Structures are given as C-alpha cells and as structure tokens.
Amino acid sequence: MRSQRAFRGIGLGSKPTAGRGQRGSSHPLTPFVLPTAPAMLRSLRPIPQLCPRPCPAGPCPARCQPRRRLAVPPGAPRLPLRQRLCVAGAVAGAAAAGWLYARHEKERQQRSRRLQQLRRLALGQGDFQLRDTAGAARSKADFLGRWVLLYFGFTHCPDVCPEELEKLSRAVELLERDPALPPLQPLFVTVDPERDDAAALERYLRDFHPRLLGLTGTPEQVRAAASAFRVYVSAGPRDADGDYVVDHSVLTFLVDPDGVFRDCYGRSRTAEEVARSVRGHMDAYEPLPAADGQ
Numbered sequence: 001m002r003s004q005r006a007f008r009g010i011g012l013g014s015k016p017t018a019g020r021g022q023r024g025s026s027h028p029l030t031p032f033v034l035p036t037a038p039a040m041l042r043s044l045r046p047i048p049q050l051c052p053r054p055c056p057a058g059p060c061p062a063r064c065q066p067r068r069r070l071a072v073p074p075g076a077p078r079l080p081l082r083q084r085l086c087v088a089g090a091v092a093g094a095a096a097a098g099w100l101y102a103r104h105e106k107e108r109q110q111r112s113r114r115l116q117q118l119r120r121l122a123l124g125q126g127d128f129q130l131r132d133t134a135g136a137a138r139s140k141a142d143f144l145g146r147w148v149l150l151y152f153g154f155t156h157c158p159d160v161c162p163e164e165l166e167k168l169s170r171a172v173e174l175l176e177r178d179p180a181l182p183p184l185q186p187l188f189v190t191v192d193p194e195r196d197d198a199a200a201l202e203r204y205l206r207d208f209h210p211r212l213l214g215l216t217g218t219p220e221q222v223r224a225a226a227s228a229f230r231v232y233v234s235a236g237p238r239d240a241d242g243d244y245v246v247d248h249s250v251l252t253f254l255v256d257p258d259g260v261f262r263d264c265y266g267r268s269r270t271a272e273e274v275a276r277s278v279r280g281h282m283d284a285y286e287p288l289p290a291a292d293g294q
Helices: 002-007 037-043 081-122 160-176 198-205 219-228 271-284
Strands: 129-132 137-139 147-153 184-190 213-216 233-235 246-248 252-255 261-265
Touching: 129 219, 147 160, 147 271, 160 184, 160 252, 160 271, 184 198, 184 219, 198 213, 219 233, 252 271, 261 271
Parallel strands: 147 184, 184 213
Antiparallel strands: 129 137, 129 213, 147 252, 233 246, 252 261
C-alpha cells in the first residue's frame, strides 16, 4: 500500500512525490518523463513518396522524389522493343546451341568408344569355317559388308525348323520391299552334319527363300560354329531305324556388316516383328571405325 501511494503522485511532466518513508532522504527519486503524443508525432520524419507518372498534383512537392532509373548516357538511342527481344532471343539461342553441341560431342565420343570395343569383340566373335551347298569354303569374312540373318537347325526337324525358316523367309521378303535398305543375306547352318550334306541341304532349302544359303561341314566344324554363337546342340537317342532328333537352341541371329552380333529372335517373334527390328538396326547402324594402323 505504501509503494502504491508513493507512485500516485507521479504524472506526465510532474516531479515525483516521496512517500512517508522518504521524508528527509538524501536520494530523491529520479524523475522519468514520458513524451506526450503530439511531441512523438512531431519527432517523426516524413516518408518520401515515389512520384507517380504523371504526377496528379502538377509540380512535384518537396517531399516527393522522382522514380530512379538506370543511368543512360545523354543522347544514347534506345533499342525498340522488337529489337531487344531479338537480341535476347539470339543470346538464348546461342546458349542452347552451345549446350546441344557439347551434348552431341559427348554422345559421339561415347559411341566411338563403344564401336572400338565392338570391333575388338568382333575379331573373334561368331567365326566359322564351313562349306555351302556348292562345296565352296565359307567363313564369316565372306559375309562382311552385308547384314546376315542366321538360323541353326537340321533338315529332319519335324516342325520347329520349317516354321522358323518360313518366318525368316517372310521377314527377308518384307525387308526386300524397300529398295533403300541394304542387302540382307539369310543363312541356314545345320547342326546335324552326319545327315545334312550339301545335296541334302540343297533339296531341303528349295521350299524356302531362294537366296537362303545352307552351310555344313565336319562334326568338329559344326560344333565350333554352334559354340561361337552359344547355340546348344544335343543329339537324342537313336530308334530302331537309326533315326534321331537333335535338340538345339531355337534362335535366329542378326549380324551386322562388321560381323558384330546385333540381336536374336526366338519362336515368340513374328516375321513382322523381326523385320521391324532388323530395319531399326539398319537405320541406327554406324560402321565401326578403322582399327589402329589400318
């Protein structure tokens, strides 16, 4: 209560009044004066305003500041809006062109390295030493420069091999309709050299595409060719008549003009799908770069 009565005498702009316990004290209360509201308003500085364009009040008042602009040399011509847009577009186009060129160069270098790897791989990939139906020796080098569709089978196959050869022949016919495409050579390599000699192959292949070329050889040569393409071959047991069936992988291989294996097609692929895939590989084909020193 005593402290409350002591502060009742303190008002705005008045000296503090001591309470009963402060009579005769040598340390009077320090006066604390709050400024009045008009004094506070007078102390505030006016906020400068940006001059609208045009100024509605005529000449700008003292407190109205003009809008700030970038310093432009006197007498310097200003480009029209269309020209400025053209300059900005040219700068953006040059930047985009530079980015596309750098990306193209990077992809080109990656493709070059990949092609070099394919060339080193192609030197020993899928090579063979066989004979055709005319008795001429044939190897992979004889077909370099041409696309090749190659199928492994045998003439005594009851149903699978004839179906696959019909599909291969149909795919070749579809591709031959476009004269702009490079030539494609179909090949048939027997996995049963004991029964499939040159004469047997020639008789058997008459029912398929006229350019389908048959290849055979010794059992060792045929096994080496099948192994080069990772083709599984296993002759089954003989029956009472000495007949047997050869179990083998059912795949058609696509080889490019550089002798590099590009793709393979199983029984589930149709002739139209095979032709479409081969066309895609032909369109995207890039020759392997020449080996060092050649």
